Amino acid sequence: MYTDTERCVRAVRSKDARFDGWFFTAVLTTGIYCRPSCPAVPPKPANMVFHPSAAACQQAGFRACKRCRPDTSPGSPEWNQRADAVARAMRLIADGTVDREGVPGLAARLGYSTRQIERQLLAELGAGPLALARAQRAQTARLLIETTALPMADLAFAAGFSSVRTFNDTVREVYALSPTELRARSRTRPAAAGDPAPGAVSLRLPLRAPFTPDNVFGHLAATAVPGVEEWRDGAYRRTLDLPHGPGIATLTPAADHIGCRLALTDLRDLTLAISRCRRLLDLDADPVAVDERLAADPALAPLVAKAPGRRVPRTVDAAEFAVRAVLGQQVSTAAARTHAARLATAYGTPVEDPAGGLTHLFPSPAQLAGLDPEQLAMPRSRRATLTTLVAALADGSIGLGPEEDWDEARARLLALPGFGPWTVEIIAMRALGDPDAFPATDLGVRRAAERLGLPGAPGGLTTRAADWRPWRAYAVQYLWATDDHPINLLPA
Structure with a gap:
């Protein structure tokens, strides 16, 4: 633009x-x-x-x-609605890949040479991967300067800088203030020295209006895995599996932002934790573009007018969601939560949560690779589906990360036993982040379509939904909202 x-x-x-x-x-x-x-x-x-x-x-x-602090703007929605190399690179940079693995690591994940990635990013964004990562580090540094009492030397390394001198020079160049001056001007009072929670950071996550939080928070709360997630005191809380240790995110909906408190083992994980929380709540969406397209359909127009700005509830861990999608095949929400909680308790890493009732990280594919399928209280065919998925995720033959091509990931999932269109599209919608994912066989979607006078059969509904592209995943949120299921209600 x-x-x-x-x-x-x-x-x-x-x-x-x-x-x-x-x-x-x-x-x-x-x-x-x-x-x-x-x-x-x-x-x-x-x-x-x-x-x-x-x-x-x-x-x-x-x-x-x-x-106006332009570095705190919501991220461009371009990177969440596209699956080309530039969009995938931007999603990886937001996850801190360049800081952890360098530009060669970024290029390797995408299957391109370093020169190809640099050329594509320069052409579209006017900056290469190092400059884009540097801008992100500067934003993280400002956040830590203004919201913590960390000594500047510790803060520099927590923000991802290789030296204090580079940190000082970058902050002065980007903000025209030294780090000390930036802290002195801060409107936010830093935590006092000796804070019992030195890894805790409170911030606001910006978003684009309009924003209707009911379905995204309702969905997360209604499907929360005990011990891994919870709704407490008006906020959704969950554990995070981060490179330098476990973390806990507390997310509170507000009219024009999301209140976010992060309790981290190591502040070097701050950028990644913020990125995952934004992705979970779909905060970089463009609700105006979405709603304009969907409201052009007379059947959906009243739903959009009633509650504009619905987001797609996503995930902080794509592999976790894929496992949970299999656990949820043909069972109730309560049964799926029970199955997932048993896995978390048996195989997940324990965590401490003085502020609530969270007890475990959800187990990684590597941790689940040794599970005994006979201990799973589910049909034998679904046990085989789960163990096959876990093995494919653990050995890397199935990838669901930000770098994945959505269509290729779908094809690999469909090749697994027990994976049909519903499971694949639910994973594409919530784990891969495809805004056009469309589970036409979903019972709730079909019932809602019939109530609105739309075709109820998957084939007919898919044909009818062609006019909603490329935002069919958002159309699903509006269709689901016609039911009184708890996933559509903001918890009390």
Whole structure:
């Protein structure tokens, strides 16, 4: 979009928050860059230059606006609605892959050479993978500076910088303030020294309006695995399996943001934890584009008007969700939760949770590889399906990470015994993140379609749903919402 100058100028003049994250405005006369909704008086069009990423602005020599904080914009929805190499690279960078594995690791995951990935990112985002990762580290550093009392040296390494000097130089370059000055200006009071929870960080996760939290939080609460997830005091809480140790996320819905408290073993996992929470709640979605397409259908228009901005409940761990999808085949929600809780208790890593009732991480495929199928209280055919899936996830023959091509992943899943269209599309929708996934055989979807006068048979419904593309996963959320199932209700 950043190449459409006229459209960008209109968005900046109207301070339209819907375009935050889609592009950034660099102001030639001041040397700063802003989000489109910046409350400052818009500059003259001749003084505006538009860039596709914060990293591109920083590479061009612009510093972040202290008023609108463009680095805290919601992520571009482009990366969650596409499956090409650039979109997959951006999802991996958001997960901290460059920080952990370097650019060669990023390229290897995508099956390209380092030069190919750098060229594609430069062409579309105006910055290479190192610059994009650097911009993300700067944002993490600002967050830690303003919300913790960590010494700056510890904070630098927690944010992913290789040295304190690089940390200081980057913060000064991006924010035109030293780290100490940035902390002094902070509106958030850092935790006191000696805080009994030194790995705890509280922040707000930005989102695009409109936002209806009922179905996403209702779904997560209704299907929560005891010990791994819970709804407590108006918030959804769950354990996180992170590279440097377990963590716990507490997510609280609000009108214009999500309150997020992260209790981490090691603050180096902060960027990844934030990325997973955003993905779980589908916070980088473009609800205006989604709802415009779906509301064009007379059958869906009343549902969209009643509760616009529904999100797709996703997952923090694709492998975990795939296992749970198999456990949920042809059983009730309560039975699926019971099966999953037994696996977590038997094979998951124990965690401590002084603030609630969380007890375990959900077991990884490697931990589940040794499970005895005879101990599973389910039909023999489903035991075989589960053990085959676990083995494929553990040996890497099935991959469900951010780097995966959605269609290729579907084909591999369908080749497994016991995997039909419903299971594959549910995994594509919630684990892979395909916004066009469509479980046409789902009983709830079919019943809702019939109540709305739409075809109830999977074939006819799929044909009818062609007009909803590429947002059929969101159409499913509106269809499910016609029922009074607990997944559609924000818990009390």
